[in-house]
Amino acid sequence: MTTTTALYDIPGPRTRQRHRLYGMASILVIVALIAWIVYLLFSTGQFTAAKWTPFTYKGIQELLLTGLGNTLRAFGFAAVFSLAFGAVLATGRLSAHRLIRWVSTLVVEFFRAMPVLVMIFFIYVALKAEPLTALVAGLTLYNGSVLAEVFRSGVKSVESGQGEAAYALGMRKTQVMMHVLVPQAVRAMLPAIISQLVVALKDTSLGYLITYEEFLHAGKLIASNLDYGLPFIPVVMIISPIYIGMCMLLSWLANWVARRQRRNPKVETAEVAPPEPGTLLTGAHRPPPT
Amino acid sequence: MNVLLDNLSLYGDGLLGTIELTVFASLLALVLGFVMAAFRVAPVGSLRAVGTVWVTVLRNTPLTLLFFAVVLGLPRFGLVLPFKLFAILALGCYTSAFICEAVRSGINTVPVGQGEAARSLGMTFPQTLGDIVLPQAFRSVIPPIGSTLIALAKNSAIAGAFSVTELLGVYKPLNELGYSIIWTFVWIAVGYLIVTLSISAIFNLLEKHLGVAR
Numbered sequence: 254m255t256t257t258t259a260l261y262d263i264p265g266p267r268t269r270q271r272h273r274l275y276g277m278a279s280i281l282v283i284v285a286l287i288a289w290i291v292y293l294l295f296s297t298g299q300f301t302a303a304k305w306t307p308f309t310y311k312g313i314q315e316l317l318l319t320g321l322g323n324t325l326r327a328f329g330f331a332a333v334f335s336l337a338f339g340a341v342l343a344t345g346r347l348s349a350h351r352l353i354r355w356v357s358t359l360v361v362e363f364f365r366a367m368p369v370l371v372m373i374f375f376i377y378v379a380l381k382a383e384p385l386t387a388l389v390a391g392l393t394l395y396n397g398s399v400l401a402e403v404f405r406s407g408v409k410s411v412e413s414g415q416g417e418a419a420y421a422l423g424m425r426k427t428q429v430m431m432h433v434l435v436p437q438a439v440r441a442m443l444p445a446i447i448s449q450l451v452v453a454l455k456d457t458s459l460g461y462l463i464t465y466e467e468f469l470h471a472g473k474l475i476a477s478n479l480d481y482g483l484p485f486i487p488v489v490m491i492i493s494p495i496y497i498g499m500c501m502l503l504s505w506l507a508n509w510v511a512r513r514q515r516r517n518p519k520v521e522t523a524e525v526a527p528p529e530p531g532t533l534l535t536g537a538h539r540p541p542p543t
Numbered sequence: 544m545n546v547l548l549d550n551l552s553l554y555g556d557g558l559l560g561t562i563e564l565t566v567f568a569s570l571l572a573l574v575l576g577f578v579m580a581a582f583r584v585a586p587v588g589s590l591r592a593v594g595t596v597w598v599t600v601l602r603n604t605p606l607t608l609l610f611f612a613v614v615l616g617l618p619r620f621g622l623v624l625p626f627k628l629f630a631i632l633a634l635g636c637y638t639s640a641f642i643c644e645a646v647r648s649g650i651n652t653v654p655v656g657q658g659e660a661a662r663s664l665g666m667t668f669p670q671t672l673g674d675i676v677l678p679q680a681f682r683s684v685i686p687p688i689g690s691t692l693i694a695l696a697k698n699s700a701i702a703g704a705f706s707v708t709e710l711l712g713v714y715k716p717l718n719e720l721g722y723s724i725i726w727t728f729v730w731i732a733v734g735y736l737i738v739t740l741s742i743s744a745i746f747n748l749l750e751k752h753l754g755v756a757r
């Protein structure tokens with residue numbers, strides 16, 4: 254944060270007053286905006302009892318909970334499979350055999366360049382899979398490929414002396430990987446892995462588009478019910494905080510792990526950048542971490 | 544091969560739709576992203592808070608949920624726009640959060656001395672940021688912005704499911720016409736590759752001409 258304060262001087266009394274004025278003005282604008290939205294909500298009758306009482310019904314609550322359960326189930330499967338798939342692909346990319354390396358590179362680059370939704374639709378429409386299978390398979394292919402890159406860069410980022418020392422002790426490549434490089438890399442990679450899992454959790458909502466009965470689907474069912482006066486806005490107001498909350502919790506976990514790692518002397522040998530969505534920029538390098 | 548040649552106009556419309564969505568949403572995302580990044584480093588506390596909330600909420604919102612809320616929700620307020628505009632709005636706002644983070648980390652890569660020198664010349668915050676720091680930051684954020692915009696192009700596929708003409712949506716009429724579904728998807732994939740590879744080519748060029756030599 255020292256760099257951001259370099260953008261302006263430590264404010265004196267007059268500047269502080271001016272800033273307070275700007276602050277007041279912007280708060281006023283925000284409050285006005287919120288008030289306008291609330292007014293719109295009231296004037297279009299979004300807070301009428303007819304639209305909100307359905308949420309006290311047991312059936313509706315169960316519908317929402319089943320949807321949430323299905324979302325979490327898809328996420329669980331997708332997380333486990335993409336970690337496994339990513340590990341396999343990363344092993345392939347680090348292989349000593351050229352053919353295996355080429356094939357895994359091709360797979361990784363292709364699936365990172367394709368929209369997840371295209372893969373999900375392909376599996377759903379062309380291969381006629383069940384919605385859950387299609388969703389999990391699509392998420393696995395995409396997130397597995399991204400995770401493979403994370404794993405690979407993690408292993409590569411362990412100080413070269415570590416691997417060399419292990420080889421000098423007469424360890425075989427598998428031993429060097431298993432006992433020396435991977436344990437150190439995993440610690441450093443953990444935040445990046447969790448951030449990628451947040452992406453997977455967010456993308457489970459794509460299941461809605463292939464009629465997988467997840468959280469959003471349950472919401473849509475309730476929202477399009479004429480008996481309850483089409484409670485669309487109430488549904489959004491209930492679903493979004495839960496969805497966003499879950500993702501935030503996971504993001505926060507990633508940040509927490511990252512902060513802990515920074516104080517941990519065991520991870521000094523490796524530094525892993527967060528994963529990026531489908532980098533096709535071959536000649537481009539990320540700016541060095543500061 | 545027949546699938547493509549028989550339905551060239553259908554595929555063409557789809558590709559154009561995807562490009563249109565990508566270009567307009569990118570412009571919106573870039574503008575909003577830079578504004579939010581400026582907010583996040585501003586000396587005024589409430590603006591910083593606005594920037595932080597914007598980024599935190601949007602980065603953790605599933606894009607499908609955002610589409611759901613914007614495309615189906617805003618009309619309830621009497622705001623009826625073409626679906627395409629809604630899609631651009633949703634995509635642009637969503638991506639702006641990622642652009643903002645890229646720009647902010649770019650601002651942090653500009654040496655402290657630059658900001659300090661600007662200040663010692665008596666420049667104000669907008670001058671320091673706009674004339675000194677952002678132009679230099681921009682050069683180092685070209686690659687991350689490039690990959691963010693590639694992600695945007697890929698995310699635009701979601702718009703197809705909300706009745707906007709774009710590339711993925713092409714599969715539906717072709718499926719009904721009874722064309723080979725595998726080849727239909729192969730050409731859709733090629734279309735997306737064309738879009739994403741063009742973006743990466745543009746950004747490679749930008750990086751070569753404007754990027755920071757390291």
